[in-house]
Amino acid sequence: MNLVSIITQERNDPRYLQIFLLGSFLTYGLLFLQWSARIEIFSAAIVSSVATQLAWAKFKGLPLNSIKSAMISALGLCLLLRVDSVWVMTLAGVATISSKFLIRYNGKHVFNPTNFGIILVILTGHAWISPGQWGHGESGMLLILLGATGILLRVKRWDLSLTFLVVLFGLESLRLVAYLGWDWPVVFHRFNSGTILLFAFFMITDPKTTPNSRKGRILWASMIALLSFFLGQFFYLYQAPLIALFIISLTTPLIDKVFKAERFKWSSKTQNI
Amino acid sequence: MKRKITAIFLALLILSNDVSAFCGFYVAKASTDLFNEKSEVILVRDGDRTVITMSNDFKGDVKDFAMVVPVPVVLREDQIKVVEREIFDRLDAYSAPRLVEYHDANPCQPVVAYRNEMSMKSMAVPDMVMEEEMDEDASDYGVTIEAEYTIGEYDILLLSAEESDGLETWLTKNGYQIPTKAADVLEPYILSDTKFFVVKVNLDKQQRKGFDYLRPIQISFESDRFMLPIRLGMANANGPQDLIVYAFTRTGRVEAVNYRTVKMPTSNKIPLFVNRYFGEFYQDLFHRAYHKEGRSAVFLEYAWNVSPMQGMKCDPCVSPPPVFGDFATAGVNWVTGMNYESQVFFTRLHVRYTEDRFPQDLQFQVTPNAEHFQARYIITHPAKGDLNCSEGDRYVRNLESRRSLEVKELAALAGWTNPNYTDYITEYSKQFKPDKYAPQRNSFLPSSILPRADGDEKSWAKWLFPLLVLAGVLLLRPKRKREKN
Numbered sequence: 001m002n003l004v005s006i007i008t009q010e011r012n013d014p015r016y017l018q019i020f021l022l023g024s025f026l027t028y029g030l031l032f033l034q035w036s037a038r039i040e041i042f043s044a045a046i047v048s049s050v051a052t053q054l055a056w057a058k059f060k061g062l063p064l065n066s067i068k069s070a071m072i073s074a075l076g077l078c079l080l081l082r083v084d085s086v087w088v089m090t091l092a093g094v095a096t097i098s099s100k101f102l103i104r105y106n107g108k109h110v111f112n113p114t115n116f117g118i119i120l121v122i123l124t125g126h127a128w129i130s131p132g133q134w135g136h137g138e139s140g141m142l143l144i145l146l147g148a149t150g151i152l153l154r155v156k157r158w159d160l161s162l163t164f165l166v167v168l169f170g171l172e173s174l175r176l177v178a179y180l181g182w183d184w185p186v187v188f189h190r191f192n193s194g195t196i197l198l199f200a201f202f203m204i205t206d207p208k209t210t211p212n213s214r215k216g217r218i219l220w221a222s223m224i225a226l227l228s229f230f231l232g233q234f235f236y237l238y239q240a241p242l243i244a245l246f247i248i249s250l251t252t253p254l255i256d257k258v259f260k261a262e263r264f265k266w267s268s269k270t271q272n273i
Numbered sequence: 274m275k276r277k278i279t280a281i282f283l284a285l286l287i288l289s290n291d292v293s294a295f296c297g298f299y300v301a302k303a304s305t306d307l308f309n310e311k312s313e314v315i316l317v318r319d320g321d322r323t324v325i326t327m328s329n330d331f332k333g334d335v336k337d338f339a340m341v342v343p344v345p346v347v348l349r350e351d352q353i354k355v356v357e358r359e360i361f362d363r364l365d366a367y368s369a370p371r372l373v374e375y376h377d378a379n380p381c382q383p384v385v386a387y388r389n390e391m392s393m394k395s396m397a398v399p400d401m402v403m404e405e406e407m408d409e410d411a412s413d414y415g416v417t418i419e420a421e422y423t424i425g426e427y428d429i430l431l432l433s434a435e436e437s438d439g440l441e442t443w444l445t446k447n448g449y450q451i452p453t454k455a456a457d458v459l460e461p462y463i464l465s466d467t468k469f470f471v472v473k474v475n476l477d478k479q480q481r482k483g484f485d486y487l488r489p490i491q492i493s494f495e496s497d498r499f500m501l502p503i504r505l506g507m508a509n510a511n512g513p514q515d516l517i518v519y520a521f522t523r524t525g526r527v528e529a530v531n532y533r534t535v536k537m538p539t540s541n542k543i544p545l546f547v548n549r550y551f552g553e554f555y556q557d558l559f560h561r562a563y564h565k566e567g568r569s570a571v572f573l574e575y576a577w578n579v580s581p582m583q584g585m586k587c588d589p590c591v592s593p594p595p596v597f598g599d600f601a602t603a604g605v606n607w608v609t610g611m612n613y614e615s616q617v618f619f620t621r622l623h624v625r626y627t628e629d630r631f632p633q634d635l636q637f638q639v640t641p642n643a644e645h646f647q648a649r650y651i652i653t654h655p656a657k658g659d660l661n662c663s664e665g666d667r668y669v670r671n672l673e674s675r676r677s678l679e680v681k682e683l684a685a686l687a688g689w690t691n692p693n694y695t696d697y698i699t700e701y702s703k704q705f706k707p708d709k710y711a712p713q714r715n716s717f718l719p720s721s722i723l724p725r726a727d728g729d730e731k732s733w734a735k736w737l738f739p740l741l742v743l744a745g746v747l748l749l750r751p752k753r754k755r756e757k758n
Binding site: 024190 | 457460461464465497498524525528529530531532533534535536566567569570571629632633636638640641642643644734735738739742743745746749
């Protein structure tokens with residue numbers, strides 16, 4: 001394969017775009033939203049994720065070009081997870097990547113890696129997420145929506161985001177506005193949040209851990225929306241979507257069995273990690 | 274103009290009672306009294322246990338006082354207490370934004386540092402106003418009196434209601450003046466099965482106790498919700514309201530879940546004369562920060578580990594840190610003594626809320642984040658004495674450029690400008706540089722440390738950023754070539 005064709009091949013990998021976008025979100029947060037810029041913690045996320053990926057790849061005898069996926073997971077951790085020490089972030093990175101190799105069913109990993117890592121380290125009591133960190137400014141939302149459009153067109157998983165947002169919006173509107181009698185701004189305020197949009201567009205759309213068929217995906221995303229609605233409204237869990245994704249991920253193998261379709265590959269040449 | 278640490282150590286020895294650390298002396302604080310329409314709340318959160326202490330800065334006739342607070346459960350008598358007002362004053366004084374001072378050492382000779390102090394004026398305005406006497410036809414309106422207590426100087430009712438109109442009518446009939454918009458606001462609380470904690474003053478008890486003010490009420494309960502119901506209070510507010518939250522947890526900072534929590538600007542060097550106007554300075558600084566963050570942020574003013582075993586509980590201390598008695602009063606019941614189990618973390622948050630920007634009640638979470646923070650502003654006294662030596666000349670030149678930065682910082686933070694500030698900048702230079710044609714040699718300072726006088730530039734960049742990202746997306750767009758696998 002000559003150099004030109006390698007470059008074209010690589011360029012077509014949507015993961016570059018995804019890395020670029022997640023990196024931009026992080027930069028935006030640091031520049032305009034006063035996120036605490038702790039270089040050592042961000043480095044810990046990236047180094048531990050990439051190193052774990054390389055170690056597993058070597059151990060399993062896989063090619064080493066899956067670093068891109070590890071980078072995406074690491075940036076996801078930097079964006080969402082807040083920790084009180086470098087070691088907690090390192091643990092998150094190792095857990096995130098290892099979950100891809102350890103928790104597998106039918107040749108596919110079960111949990112969204114970043115989601116798994118976040119839930120695991122929150123349980124240690126040394127990490128938390130800040131759902132309010134995006135604030136409610138307009139330019140930040142524009143940024144995320146813009147990035148989302150770009151990436152969803154590439155990996156063709158917009159059905160997931162759309163289903164999740166529509167179902168959740170419907171349920172919350174019914175409860176908050178129609179039943180409880182709050183004003184519409186309450187619902188808009190809940191959805192005008194970078195955290196929920198980031199989750200809808202960048203986390204649940206991971207093609208490797210979502211059902212293979214469209215029908216399956218719509219069912220799957222609806223279940224996540226329903227569960228996070230219940231957890232959020234009745235159990236007051238502010239991490240509701242993350243927990244919902246974690247639980248519903250367990251049903252993916254079953255859904256894949258019922259709704260059969262071809263498995264996603266990043267590109268024709270890459271392997272399945 | 275090297276800040277001379279030795280001088281400050283010297284002062285430490287002389288004034289060991291007054292100063293506690295070497296990062297500057299406390300000279301003034303911006304207490305909560307500076308903010309009109311304000312309320313103060315102490316929150317204690319430990320697992321599902323919540324203790325809320327609400328201060329009453331009600332200044333009218335006490336018989337007109339009444340308060341309605343939504344609570345998640347019917348409270349037992351032992352879950353309601355009346356506490357002394359001092360706890361709020363102590364916590365406010367301890368955690369208020371502070372002005373600290375440094376002294377430059379004379380480059381030509383050693384000097385002794387001194388300390389000065391100032392006090393703040395205060396003003397305050399009442400919060401909720403309602404009224405007395407009730408009759409017993411509650412059930413006609415779908416209102417149930419779940420419990421009724423007299424605690425301290427207060428008569429307390431716990432109500433549950435079936436619908437908001439009934440509750441509104443019942444309250445009005447019983448002499449509580451309800452704001453017109455209240456029914457709409459009550460509805461969502463009633464439907465989520467919230468109870469209402471209704472308080473008014475028992476005049477007999479009040480007179481017997483001889484207080485001329487109202488003491489704070491403290492309620493405690495178990496609930497998985499960690500929040501403050503601010504929406505109800507908006508019904509009778511006509512402008513922004515300030516809320517100061519003093520929070521105690523076992524692990525770390527409290528932050529808002531559904532709003533952005535932002536640190537106040539801190540450690541900025543500002544001109545010397547600000548110590549005469551520190552209250553005004555902080556008011557304006559807060560006002561600007563509030564607008565800059567889109568009027569929708571929760572501000573962190575103070576965060577510190579105040580555990581009994583913790584060595585340094587403030588740096589510098591504005592007033593004594595909370596001690597065992599304060600923990601007990603606030604409801605921090607896990608502190609048992611000088612042991613490692615008694616971990617307490619204190620957070621002070623300042624929220625300015627309006628109806629449009631805060632559509633939801635404030636929800637909080639306890640984080641493991643135990644990083645210390647304080648809103649602290651620095652003034653630096655110039656060196657005293659004879660500066661006629663070569664080091665002295667350089668010191669004066671540096672002083673001028675430092676003061677020019679301080680003036681810019683003042684403009685950026687509080688928006689204060691005044692042509693006379695030039696005199697402040699050149700105060701010493703004039704003395705020692707009689708040659709008015711002497712070059713202005715302050716350009717060696719890197720331009721990046723010059724603070725921007727105007728926050729708007731950044732918001733402009735905020736919009737440019739997504740556009741740059743768009744360009745990046747287009748650049749990374751794939752060639753139109755479908756892949757088949």
